[in-house]
Amino acid sequence: MQSPLFNYGEQQSQERYAIQNPQLLRVALNGSDDILARKGAMVAFQGLVDFDGEYQSPNQRRRGQVTGESLELMRCSGQGTVYLANLAQYIHIVDVDRDGMTVDSSFVLALDSGLHTEILAVDSEYGISGSGKYQLNITGQGKVALMTSGQPLMLSVTPEKYVNVDADAVVAWSTQLRVQMQAQTQSTSITRRRGSTGEGWELSFLGQGFALVQPSEVMPPQNAQIGGGLRGQFGADGQNRNNAWS
Template sequence: MQSPLFAYTEQQTQERWTVQNPQLLRVALHGHEDVLARKGAMVAYQGLVEFDGEYVSPGQRHARRRTGEGLDLMRCSGQGTVYLANLAQYTHLVDVDHEGLTVDSAYVLALDSALHTEVIAVDSQFGISGSGKYQLNITGRGKAALMTSGQPLLLQVTGETYVNVDADAVVAWSSGLRVQMQAQTHSSGVWRRRGGTGEGWELSFLGQGQVLVQPSELLPPQGAAPSGPAGQYGVGQNQGNAWQ
């Protein structure tokens, strides 16, 4: 048989984590290092591989209900190769080290089982009040696979410069960065998007590190906006987004 499809056969590599193509992740399992993946993200596998729902503690369940942030994971174990994907999103590998990674859980595809995750409040961690925005902090040493809607932009934050990012477009950032959350600069109230521009919350990053931004704010139809004045002014947009 001949076909252009043969250009898409699996990559031959000794690496444990490989981006098979921009929207598909390949993970090799060797029997002693499990991988935690987003539930339902397996699209194919080879070998003797088992999939089990990952245990969620009562504390984690409570944090998920209270914040809306958290991971629904399955444990992949055994000997073989697993292919992971989700809604044809672009996949990116990140080496997590002592610096740590802060990310919206909606953008996590998979991670090494040795990594530790914890839900944090951006406001309480950095002294910012009134935002109520929660994120997932990933610490330890290992790899994590993130997803973006489209090709992302990685911005460098240095001591001389800081970066402002739309809160609906940011995917992840170095945990060591200092963060400030801000909304409108006029007094018409935080629920109205800035001056009729459609812009809302922003995150300002200071320090040394990186910020990952995607070219999408996940507005409707991926995240349906409410009707009436709430929808007009952006309230509730990007709620229950495409990866939940």
């Protein structure tokens, strides 16, 4: 059999995390260090690999329900190679250091099992669409695989140059940055988007670090159904109800 499809063979790499292609992650397991991946993200694997749901304590489940910031993971262990993907999103590998990284859990594909995660509140008395009032903080030393809709923009934040980003487009930022939600709106109601511009809540970053933004204000909805109706627009669980998807 002959086909141009055979040009898309496996990429050989000595790295634990490697980009098979821009939308597919290759992870090598050596039998000692497990990884945690988004539930259902495995598209293929080779070798003796086990997949198991990652346990969440009652307190963790309760915090996820209250804050809406919850990351359901599976543990991948054994010896072999695992290929991970989610809705053809672009994948990026990040080395987390002791300073930590704050991220919307919707954009996490996989991470080293030795990293620590906790839910943090963003400084505002109001909730915002998309990004949410709460975020996931990741600390320790290890790697995280993030997803974006399209190729992202990395913005540098310095004491001389602060950065404002749309709350629906931000993916992650340096934990040490000072963050404030704001809506510079002429509207009499803060719950409405800014006047007639279509712009609403934004995050303002100050300090020294980075802010990562994707070129989209919405991720494809999980479990979306083709066609019209709420399930086609927001996904089966309505997770994108604050955004427009077409």
